[in-house]
Amino acid sequence: MATSTPIERLTETEAWRLLGGAAVGRLATVINRQPDIFPVNFVTDGTSVVFRTAEGSKLLQLTVNARVAFQADDWDDITGWSVVVKGTAEEVTDPADLDRVESLPLRPWVATVKTHFVRIAVDEIEGRRFVFGDEPEAEIDTSA
Secondary structure, three states: OOOOOOOEEEOHHHHHHHHHOOOOOEEEEEEEEEEEEEEEEEEEEOOEEEEEEOOOOHHHHHHOOOOEEEEEEEOOOOOEEEEEEEEEEEEEHHHHHHHHHOOOOOOOOOOOOOOOEEEEEEEEEEEEEEEEEOOOOOOOOOOO
C-alpha cells in the first residue's frame, strides 16, 4: 500500500466494510457517572451494530443513558485500522425486529445466557487506517 502519510481517514463505506468483518468490539458507556468499556462480540446490520447481553449493569445503564460509543480494530505487522461509531443503544423489543436479529449470525462469545439483543443506531462513524513503522526524526527549528 503506497501512502504519503502513516494515517489515512477511511471513507464511510470502507469503515462499515471493516467494521462488518470484525468479530469483537468495545462498547463505551457511562455507568454511575463513570466511563466504562465492555468487550462484546457483535454484527453489523445495515447501518447499526447489534450485540447480545445478559441482565445486569450494562443493560440497565443503557436504559438510563442510551448514548454510546463503540470501537473495533484490527492489525498485523504492517498496518492496522480502527473504526469508532457513536449512536443510541436500545434493547430490541419489537417482535418483528426481534425475529430478525435472532436470525443474525450472532452467538454468545462466552458460555453464558444472553437473552437481550441491543441495537446501536449509528449516527456517526469514523475510521482510520495506520501504516506502522519507525518513528521519524523530529524536525528541530534552528531559526530562533
